[in-house]
Amino acid sequence: MAFDIGQLPRRTFLHGVAGLGAAAAGLVLPGVAMAAEEPRIYSCAEWGARPPADPLTTLGHPADRVLIHHIACPNSTDYSLEHAFQVARDDQADHMDNNGWSDAGQHFTVSRGGYRLEGRHGSLDALRSGTEIVRAAHCPGQNDNAIGIENEGTYTEVDPPEAQWESLVVLVAHVCRQYGIPPEEIKGHRDYYNTECPGDRLYAKLPELRSRVARHLTG
Numbered sequence: 494m495a496f497d498i499g500q501l502p503r504r505t506f507l508h509g510v511a512g513l514g515a516a517a518a519g520l521v522l523p524g525v526a527m528a529a530e531e532p533r534i535y536s537c538a539e540w541g542a543r544p545p546a547d548p549l550t551t552l553g554h555p556a557d558r559v560l561i562h563h564i565a566c567p568n569s570t571d572y573s574l575e576h577a578f579q580v581a582r583d584d585q586a587d588h589m590d591n592n593g594w595s596d597a598g599q600h601f602t603v604s605r606g607g608y609r610l611e612g613r614h615g616s617l618d619a620l621r622s623g624t625e626i627v628r629a630a631h632c633p634g635q636n637d638n639a640i641g642i643e644n645e646g647t648y649t650e651v652d653p654p655e656a657q658w659e660s661l662v663v664l665v666a667h668v669c670r671q672y673g674i675p676p677e678e679i680k681g682h683r684d685y686y687n688t689e690c691p692g693d694r695l696y697a698k699l700p701e702l703r704s705r706v707a708r709h710l711t712g
Contacts, residue, residue: 532663534601534609536617540578542585545614547595550628558639558678559665560632561699562599563691568646572606572656580645581610588630598630599641601664607656609664612643623671632686639680640668648692658698665702666709676703676710 564584569576585597592598600616603609611617612629619625620640631641644653644661653661665679681699682690 531621532609532660532667534611534617534664535574535578535581536611537614540581540610542581542597542611542614543589545596546589549595549613549615551615551619551625552628552637553625554638555624555672556626556638556640556668557672557674558635558680559668559674560635560639560641560680560682560685561661561665561691561695561702562631562641562643562682563648563695564602564643564645565647565690565692566645568651569605572604572654574606574608577602577604577606577608577610577645580604581612584612584643592630594630596630599643600627600629600631601640601668602643602645603657603661603664604645605654605657607654607660609660612641616640620668620671623673626672632682635685639685640672640674642668644691644695648695649689650692650694652694652698662702662705662709666706669706670710676707679703679706 566580581602584602588594588598589596596614597612599612601609602612613627615627619627626638626640629636629641632639642661642664644657646653652658668674669676669679679699679702681696682688683696
């Protein structure tokens with residue numbers, strides 16, 4: 494299997510020979526990040542997002558919760574980066590053209606291949622600040638305070654693939670670290686809205702997700 498150096502955390506190369514050695518060895522896979530480093534998240538510009546239909550609002554306070562979603566789309570076996578980019582474009586088009594939203598409703602997306610992508614424009618910069626959140630459209634009553642993370646696929650009867658699951662753990666841990674969100678505030682969409690999302694199987698894994706994130710935050 495070929496490893497993609499582009500998946501390395503953004504600041505890996507700022508840490509000298511050790512970071513360069515890891516890069517040369519190709520040891521960083523989707524879903525695996527160095528402790529306390531920003532995991533690789535592809536920006537809206539990188540995956541070819543459409544401009545928002547309307548101006549978006551960035552709020553001057555941090556997020557206090559994470560909400561986990563599934564897209565409820567087919568469980569593709571194409572785990573490539575190109576497919577992940579297409580998923581992001583299709584999801585944005587659905588939200589804008591069918592739902593009438595200004596942009597993708599969620600802040601971030603995780604593909605079945607384990608690639609992490611920015612969803613709504615400005616979400617990555619807000620996350621980096623740790624003090625702001627972009628008003629979203631992923632859950633009524635939660636859009637001003639909760640980070641919404643979509644997961645490609647449908648998880649009513651099957652679990653997410655390992656690459657996606659491990660990537661989600663890393664992303665949620667990073668979000669919680671940046672905003673100071675306690676692991677107990679990692680919730681599912683259905684906790685705040687009448688929906689099957691994120692599917693029975695993924696929802697059942699949320700206690701494990703909280704536990705894994707807690708270990709990341711204290712490790």
